[in-house]
Amino acid sequence: MPEFTAEDLRVVIRGTVGVDDSVDLDGDIVDVPFGELGYDSLAVLEIANKIQKEFGVAIPDDLIVELETPRKLIGFVNQEGAVAS
Known part of the structure; x- marks a missing residue:
């Protein structure tokens, strides 16, 4: 599997849960907790489901937290994707 990048994640987020107007998703968000970006655990579960469908990497629900x-x-996606390859 090719490396999963921050840009890949941005595309997944925009395509599944959308973007809060108060958040610059194109900014440096990699170390900002999802909660501060406006995404609750349900939104992150939706993101994880989309990643599994598009990239073939399963993210266990209990690991989302x-x-x-x-x-x-x-x-995690890159680590698991490398193992699966």
Whole structure:
């Protein structure tokens, strides 16, 4: 699997849960908790489901709480994607 990037995540977010007008999703968001970006756990679950469908990486529901920032989510997807390859 090619590397999953912050831009890939932005595309997934825009395509699933949208963007809060008060958040600059194109800014440096990788270390900002999803809650501060306006996304609750349900929104992150939707993002995880879209990642699984588009990139083939399953993210267990109970792990979502631990993947609290885009950087952690991106890292998990890349780690799991490398294992699956």
